[in-house]
Every structure is written in structure tokens, then in C-alpha cells.
Amino acid sequence: MxxxxxxxxxxxxxxxxxxxxxxxxxxxxxxxxxxxxxxxxxxxxxRPKALKPPCDLRMQSVELPGGEFARRGAVLNGGPLLSHFYEDAKTIYEFFHRGLRESKNGPCLGSRKPKQPYEWLSYSEWTISELACYTYSLISVPLYDTLGTEAIGYILEKACISTVVCDVPEKAKLLLDCVSGRQHTVKTLILIENFAADLVSRAQQCGIDIISLKDAEVNKPQIPPQPDDLAIICFTSGTTGNPKGAMLTHRNIVSNSSAFIYVTKVNTDVHISYLPLAHMFERVVQGVILMHGARIGYFQGDIRILMDDLTTLKPTVFPVVPRLLNRMFDKIYGQANSPLKRHILEFAFRRKENEMKSGIMRRDSVWDKIIFKKVQASVGGHVRMMLTGAAPISAPVLTFLRAALGCQTYLDIHCSGCVFTVCVCSLPEMNYYAAKGEGEVCVRGPNVFKGYLKDPEKTKEALDEDGWVHTGDIGKWLPNGTLKIVDRKKHIFKLAQGEYIAPEKIENIYIRSEAVAQTFVHGDSLQACLVAIIVPDPDFLPGWAKKRGIEGSYEELCKNKEVKKAILEDIVKLGKESGLKSFEQVKDIALHTEMFSIQNGLLTPTLKAKRADLRNHFRKLIDELYSNIKM
Known part of the structure; x- marks a missing residue:
């Protein structure tokens, strides 16, 4: 009832x-x-629509049949690896011609003078020089003046370069310094800006003709390249020795670009170009932009006024490096200079973060209008896509800026799993086993380079007989199908700005100081500089310090700020004399009184530094050093 x-x-x-x-x-x-x-x-x-993820985020890669413990990105849904995306764009030469058709020969490349709007042209000097190479199946070799005369001379000789394009006479003079008094293959030097007669005379003494860019223009039948022809020889910065020339074909670069296109959409976009064109990150981004008939605006050449270029150009595509993101993050939080402002900023960030977790990315929420409007305006107010690569980025910094700028962010877009297969190889000597899903990360696919120019020994070290590139990174597969980098096979790492560091080379220079017995150079991939732990020599330190008017026991001297300052100055001086670049020099040090030894677990039985243990042992001290550095 x-x-x-x-x-x-x-x-x-x-x-x-x-x-x-x-x-x-x-x-x-x-x-x-x-x-x-x-x-x-x-x-x-x-209400905003949630973005659809390109694959199931709970399983982002799939294991391939066979005994290699290899996996491939789930975004392909079982399809083949991408060697190209468009049938009419299989070489970089075809990239540009496709863009001409897509844009109906519209504005392509733009530049500006101070306090002036952008003027749009159909070409820009550097880019047209590169495209000219591809038009006639020539190979381009990027050079930049910061390599130094020794490295530039080595590259010119190794690649047998006959023609060099420079923007300003100062760089032409540097080039002449590199070849003066030695045999070389350089025949022609093309200068973009005006040059004086004395520079022409000096070049002629070296057997080189200098001509202007305009005089270099020709109208001859084109010789378009094939996909497997060499496009670029990109030399490394020579961290561990002479620079190595990585040989990249058109297929390699087009394949890498295809990963970008597969996970993004490019149409009537505007790209701000300020990163070095000598690096492949910027060149791949520009290739994708040109292929779709979109526009590229160049900055004025001064990174200090980049924000002015951004607000004038109003780009929609913004490639960034972690160092720039870190500065933006610090500046935003620095302006929240009171507890109340900091609380409001963090509250607004948490609200937007919750939306992002639901797949919603936008710039029109109430928090955007109240809190983040100025941040978005500082980069032009129209950025819809950020691309970051070349070095690691802190997750909290990246998440905050995604929320503040209200745009989608892609990290190392070529790592989307569309263009290569990944496996991990066992390293028993380091206690990593592929059967456990951990080991050296190896990569194979159509984007993999063809080896190092005229260097079979280094090529064999990097590429095995089956076409796998041995990266030197130690990776571990996680339950969701992503790969986490946990170690390095060799002790080489990147700083936040993307520069490679060989710490043992620096340490071998620093221990030449009379006051130094041992040193451990550390670089954090989320930081832009190096720090070091120094163990002063107990036998030499007292006398060395006394010469500088400082006395005391060994322990007292190690705590003395003047001693620390003097040791830092001494090792930096040794670094300069030995040719270390500015980013290879430590910015701060800490003095430690106990020697690294086998007994305390900081040296191997062969007396080599146990870098992972040293890093963990001095973690607190390292964090303190970084917290006191202002870049």
C-alpha cells in the first residue's frame, strides 16, 4: 500500500x-x-567547446610487434609514419610554391623600422637566399658569428663552402679573418648591406669576390630538388670537440614539418620570427608557415624591444624558448608585489587551470578581462598557439602561461609520434633494462638525419645498422604510454636557452686553479646558467689566500666570502683563457670542505665523479645558489 x-x-x-x-x-x-x-x-x-585530444591521453603510444620494445604515437591510429602531409609539398622548394598558390601571391614576409608599422614584401634577404639554394638543388649550411673563428674556419673547410651570404660588413670581416693565410674553398661573398671598397680589396687578397645581393640575382632555368636530396648541413656548436655536420634531406625536414601540421591547423596565421634561423626549430616553423601561405614578420633584431614588435605585428603563432617563458613568468609574478595581488593572481590562475583541465582554452573569460588582459596584450593579444622546444620547460611555468595567455601550447612538436618510432635499449652497465621499459632512447623514422658529414666514426656512434639513432638519453616508459627522460648516457645536458654543456670539460679547466682540488659543475635544464661546488685544496688554500691578504684556518677560509669571490674570479679567468664560451662559465659557486671520495659515495672505484649522487647530495646547496642568481 x-x-x-x-x-x-x-x-x-x-x-x-x-x-x-x-x-x-x-x-x-x-x-x-x-x-x-x-x-x-x-x-x-x-559556452566554449572543449578541445578534443588527438588521442586517448590514458594511452598515448602503442607497442609494435617484435622484440625491440618499440612504440609509436597513438595519434596515427595505426597508420604509417608521415614522410609528408601534402602531395604537392614533398620538398622545401615545393613548400614555398604551395604557399604562393594558397595565398594567391599575397603578403608573405614583413619587416619594420623603429616606431613604424610592418611593411609586407614577397621576400626577405635571408629567406630568399635559402630558397634560392633549394630552387637550384644547392645545399645550405647555417653559420653564426658566435661560433668563433676556429669553428667557422673548420666548418668552411669541412663542408667545402664556396659561397657565403652575410648581412653586415662586420660579419664579412670575421669570415675573412677565418680564411686569411690558409687554403679555403670560398669563392664568393654576398653582402646584403652596403660595403666599402677596402673590404672588397681585402677579400680579393684572399681570393674572394664580394658582390651585393642584387648583383647575385639570376634568371636561369630552375633545378628543383628531389625528396632524398640533401637540403641542409646543420653543424653542432662543438660542445665536445669540433662541430659535427648533421646531413638533412628534404624528406627529413618535410617529415618533421608533417608532425606539426598533423596536430595543428595553420591558415591565415601571422608568425613572429626572432629565433636564430641557424637552428632547425625556427626553420621548420617557417617552412610550415610558408607552405600554408601565411605571413612571417621579422623582429627588428634587438631582443630587448621584442615586445614592441609583438604589439605591432599581433602574431597568432608565437614560437618561444623556455628562457623567454621563464622571464615572462617572473615579470608577471614580480608585478604582483603585495599579498593581496598575489592571492588574486593565483585565484584567477586556478580558475583558468580548472577550465584547461576540462579541455577549454579561451581568452574571453571574466578572469581574462579582469586579470590577464594586459599579459595577453603584451604579446599582441591574438596569440592562439605557442610552440616551445630546444630545451626543457618547468611544468608550473608552462601551465601558468597557458592560462594567462589563453592559447594552446605545443612542446617539441616533432615529438608527437607521427614521424618516428621509439624504442629503449638495455644498458646493463647502468642497470637499465629494456624488458623493464627503460634504457637508452633510440629513434627511427623518415625524419632521422643521414649521418655526420665526412665523419663515418661519429656517424657510426649515432646511427646503428638498422637506422636507429642512439640519442644518449635514458628514458622510461610510463603507464600512460609517454616517455620520461630520467638520465643521460654521457654527461652532456642542455641549459634553458638550448645550449649544450659538457661539464667535465669545464671541470678539467677549473681544477687548474691552485686553490681548487675538486669541482662539480652543475647545470639545471630549467635554468639559464651553471653553478659549481668547489672543494678547495687544503694544502694550497692557506698560502693562496694569504697572498690576497686573507688568513685563517681551512674551515674559516672556506666560509669566507672574500675567498669565495677570489676563487670564482680565478676559475672564470682560467675559463676565458681556455676559450670557454660565456654560457659555459659558472655564475656562482659554493665552497665545500669534504673531498669527494669512494668512501662518501661521490666517486666511483675508478675515481670518476658519480654525477647523479653528487647532484642529489648537494641539491639543497645548488637550489640556494640558483635562488641567489639574478639573470
Whole structure:
């Protein structure tokens, strides 16, 4: 009986009962209900749509059959690796011609003078020089003056370069310094800006003709390249010795670009170009932009006024390096200079972070209008896509800036799993085993380079007989199908700005100081500089310090700030004399009194530094050093 009464109460009311109910309500109540209904309907109709992930985020790679413990990105849904995306764009030469068709020969490359708007052209000197190479199946070799005369001379000789394009006479003079008094293959030097007669005379003494870019223009039948022709020889910075020339074909670069296109959409975009064109990251981004007939705006050449270029150009695509993101993050938080402002900023960030976790990315929320509007305006207000690569980026920094700028961010876009297969190889000597899903990360696919120019020994070290590139990174497969880098096979790492560091080379220079017995140079991939732990020599330190007017026991001297300053100055001086680059020099040190030894677990039985243990042992001290450095 009770159940029957309950079912009677739960019945759907008759239409007449609903009508009588609404008639019993007051006019104000009905208006309120109508307004609430309208607002709710508007919210449902206009609320932002969540982005659809390219694959199941719970399993982002799939294991391939066979015994190699290899995996491939799940984004392909079982399809083949991408060697190209468009049938009419299989070489970089075809990239540009496809862009011409897509844009109907519209504005392509732009530049500006100080306090002036952008002027759009159909070419820019550097880019047209590169495209000219591809038009006639020539190979381009990027050079930049910061390599130093020795490295530039080595590259010129190794690659047998006959023609060099420079923007300003100063760089032409540097080039002449590199070849003066030695045999070389350089025949022609093309200068973009005006040059004096004495520079021409000096070049002629070296057997080189200098001509202007305009005089270099020709109208000859084109010789388009094939996909497997060499496109670029990109030399390393020579961290561990002479620079190595990585040979990249058109297929390699087009394949890498295909990964970008596969996970993003490029159409009527505007790209701000300020990163070095000598690095492949910027060149791949520009290739994708040109292929779609989009526009590239060049910065004025001064990174200090980049924000002015951004607000003038209003780009939609913004490639960034972690160092720039870190500066933006620090500046935003630095402006929140009171507890109340900091609380409001963090509250707004958490609200937007919750939206991002739901797949919603936008710039029109109430928090954007109140808090983040100025941040977005500082980069032009139209950025919809950030691309970051070349070095690791802190997760908290990246998440905050994604929320603040309200744009999608892609990290190392070529790592999307569309263009290569990844496996991990066992390293028993380091206790890593592929059967456990950990080992050296190896990569194979159409984007993999063809080896090092005229260096079979280094090529064999990097590429095995089956075409796998041995990266030197130690990786571990996680349950969601992603790969986590946990170690390095060799002790080489990147700083936040993307520069490679060989710490043992630096340590071998620093221990030449009379005051230094041992040193451990550390670089954090989320930081832009190096720090070091120094163990002063107990036999030499007292006498060395006394010459500088400082006396005391060994322990007292190690705590003395003047001693620390003097040791830092001494090792930096040794570094300069030995040719260390500025980013290879430590910015701060800490003095430690206990020697690294086998007994305390900081040296191997062969007396080599156990870098992972040293890093963990001095973690607190390292963090303190970084916290006191202002870049």
C-alpha cells in the first residue's frame, strides 16, 4: 500500500495541473523564472567547446610487434609514419610554391623600422637566399658569428663552402679573418648591406669576390630538388670537440614539418620570427608557415624591444624558448608585489587551470578581462598557439602561461609520434633494462638525419645498422604510454636557452686553479646558467689566500666570502683563457670542505665523479645558489 502511494506521488503531472500551477504564481516570479531560463539557455549555447585530444591521453603510444620494445604515437591510429602531409609539398622548394598558390601571391614576409608599422614584401634577404639554394638543388649550411673563428674556419673547410651570404660588413670581416693565410674553398661573398671598397680589396687578397645581393640575382632555368636530396648541413656548436655536420634531406625536414601540421591547423596565421634561423626549430616553423601561405614578420633584431614588435605585428603563432617563458613568468609574478595581488593572481590562475583541465582554452573569460588582459596584450593579444622546444620547460611555468595567455601550447612538436618510432635499449652497465621499459632512447623514422658529414666514426656512434639513432638519453616508459627522460648516457645536458654543456670539460679547466682540488659543475635544464661546488685544496688554500691578504684556518677560509669571490674570479679567468664560451662559465659557486671520495659515495672505484649522487647530495646547496642568481 505504501509503495502504491509512493508511485502515485512520483507520477508525471497532467498538463492541466502544470497550467494551474503557473497561473498561481505571481508576475514577478514568472519574469524571474523566464530570465533564469534565458540566461541558462544562452550560457549553454555560447559556452566554449572543449578541445578534443588527438588521442586517448590514458594511452598515448602503442607497442609494435617484435622484440625491440618499440612504440609509436597513438595519434596515427595505426597508420604509417608521415614522410609528408601534402602531395604537392614533398620538398622545401615545393613548400614555398604551395604557399604562393594558397595565398594567391599575397603578403608573405614583413619587416619594420623603429616606431613604424610592418611593411609586407614577397621576400626577405635571408629567406630568399635559402630558397634560392633549394630552387637550384644547392645545399645550405647555417653559420653564426658566435661560433668563433676556429669553428667557422673548420666548418668552411669541412663542408667545402664556396659561397657565403652575410648581412653586415662586420660579419664579412670575421669570415675573412677565418680564411686569411690558409687554403679555403670560398669563392664568393654576398653582402646584403652596403660595403666599402677596402673590404672588397681585402677579400680579393684572399681570393674572394664580394658582390651585393642584387648583383647575385639570376634568371636561369630552375633545378628543383628531389625528396632524398640533401637540403641542409646543420653543424653542432662543438660542445665536445669540433662541430659535427648533421646531413638533412628534404624528406627529413618535410617529415618533421608533417608532425606539426598533423596536430595543428595553420591558415591565415601571422608568425613572429626572432629565433636564430641557424637552428632547425625556427626553420621548420617557417617552412610550415610558408607552405600554408601565411605571413612571417621579422623582429627588428634587438631582443630587448621584442615586445614592441609583438604589439605591432599581433602574431597568432608565437614560437618561444623556455628562457623567454621563464622571464615572462617572473615579470608577471614580480608585478604582483603585495599579498593581496598575489592571492588574486593565483585565484584567477586556478580558475583558468580548472577550465584547461576540462579541455577549454579561451581568452574571453571574466578572469581574462579582469586579470590577464594586459599579459595577453603584451604579446599582441591574438596569440592562439605557442610552440616551445630546444630545451626543457618547468611544468608550473608552462601551465601558468597557458592560462594567462589563453592559447594552446605545443612542446617539441616533432615529438608527437607521427614521424618516428621509439624504442629503449638495455644498458646493463647502468642497470637499465629494456624488458623493464627503460634504457637508452633510440629513434627511427623518415625524419632521422643521414649521418655526420665526412665523419663515418661519429656517424657510426649515432646511427646503428638498422637506422636507429642512439640519442644518449635514458628514458622510461610510463603507464600512460609517454616517455620520461630520467638520465643521460654521457654527461652532456642542455641549459634553458638550448645550449649544450659538457661539464667535465669545464671541470678539467677549473681544477687548474691552485686553490681548487675538486669541482662539480652543475647545470639545471630549467635554468639559464651553471653553478659549481668547489672543494678547495687544503694544502694550497692557506698560502693562496694569504697572498690576497686573507688568513685563517681551512674551515674559516672556506666560509669566507672574500675567498669565495677570489676563487670564482680565478676559475672564470682560467675559463676565458681556455676559450670557454660565456654560457659555459659558472655564475656562482659554493665552497665545500669534504673531498669527494669512494668512501662518501661521490666517486666511483675508478675515481670518476658519480654525477647523479653528487647532484642529489648537494641539491639543497645548488637550489640556494640558483635562488641567489639574478639573470
Amino acid at each position: 505504501q509503495a502504491h502511494e509512493l508511485l502515485k506521488q512520483l507520477r508525471i503531472p497532467e498538463l492541466s495541473e502544470v497550467r494551474d500551477y503557473f497561473r498561481s504564481l505571481s508576475t514577478n516570479t514568472l519574469l524571474g523564472m523566464g530570465a533564469f531560463t534565458a540566461v541558462t539557455a544562452y550560457w549553454f549555447a555560447t
